[in-house]
Amino acid sequence: EVQLVDSGGGLVQPGGSLRLSCAASGFTLSDHYIDWVRQAPGKGLEWVGRTSDKGTSYTTEYVASVRGRFTISRDDSENSLYLQMHSLQTEDTAMYYCTREVRGGFDIWGQGTLVTVSS
Amino acid sequence: QPALTQPPSASGSPGQSVTISCTGTSSDVGGYIFVSWYQQHPGKAPKLMIYEVTKRPSGVPDRFSGSRSGNTASLTVSGLQAEDEADYFCSSYAGSNNFVFGTGTKVTVL
Numbered sequence: 001e002v003q004l005v006d007s008g009g010g011l012v013q014p015g016g017s018l019r020l021s022c023a024a025s026g027f028t029l030s031d032h033y034i035d036w037v038r039q040a041p042g043k044g045l046e047w048v049g050r051t052s053d054k055g056t057s058y059t060t061e062y063v064a065s066v067r068g069r070f071t072i073s074r075d076d077s078e079n080s081l082y083l084q085m086h087s088l089q090t091e092d093t094a095m096y097y098c099t100r101e102v103r104g105g106f107d108i109w110g111q112g113t114l115v116t117v118s119s
Numbered sequence: 120q121p122a123l124t125q126p127p128s129a130s131g132s133p134g135q136s137v138t139i140s141c142t143g144t145s146s147d148v149g150g151y152i153f154v155s156w157y158q159q160h161p162g163k164a165p166k167l168m169i170y171e172v173t174k175r176p177s178g179v180p181d182r183f184s185g186s187r188s189g190n191t192a193s194l195t196v197s198g199l200q201a202e203d204e205a206d207y208f209c210s211s212y213a214g215s216n217n218f219v220f221g222t223g224t225k226v227t228v229l
Contacts, residue, residue, distance in 0.1 A: 035218070044122065045165065045208050047218040061216035063120070097164055104153025104212050105170030112164055
């Protein structure tokens with residue numbers, strides 16, 4: 001079965017760090033662009049960032065509000081990728097989803113992992 | 120990058136049609152073919168319903184259709200069914216390797 005599994009969320013204090021994981025099964029992660037999308041409680045979806053595929057050298061891009069604080073990386077041996085988050089702020093509180101990007105649409109989604117930034 | 124504009128709510132009776140709009144600019148919705156739509160039920164991850172403005176992924180009923188006119192994309196759900204009650208979000212590529220989502224529309228089946 002083709003799927004993504006998100007993990008690593010939790011409660012963190014403002015200014016803290018957290019690393020989210022996204023594990024793929026049923027397909028090779030390195031062949032695909034993968035994006036992170038978040039959703040604050042009761043709010044809409046927000047695109048967070050993206051990593052291109054191996055063929056385009058895993059380039060990354062981020063929404064302005066997280067640029068310089070968040071980093072997407074990959075581990076091809078584990079068929080996984082990660083979202084490292086630093087200097088977390090209360091407004092970063094959200095459900096975080098990794099999702100596979102195909103032809104400009106997001107066709108496979110993880111189940112989401114909840115990040116709560118609070119003192 | 121400001122969010123794309125969607126109406127907060129839409130509704131229809133079973134069997135009727137409902138159309139949701141998604142308004143952006145020539146730098147996103149009007150400028151690229153990469154406009155997509157997502158259905159999200161409470162507590163669940165979003166599901167891709169339309170990609171590249173008009174295309175349906177395998178398994179999505181043909182009751183769902185997409186279109187675009189200028190800087191506004193639309194999703195139409197024909198023959199409304201109870202299970203179509205959900206939140207719907209549009210998305211568009213916005214250039215420079217960025218994407219933007221719509222504000223979301225809650226569809227109620229009366």
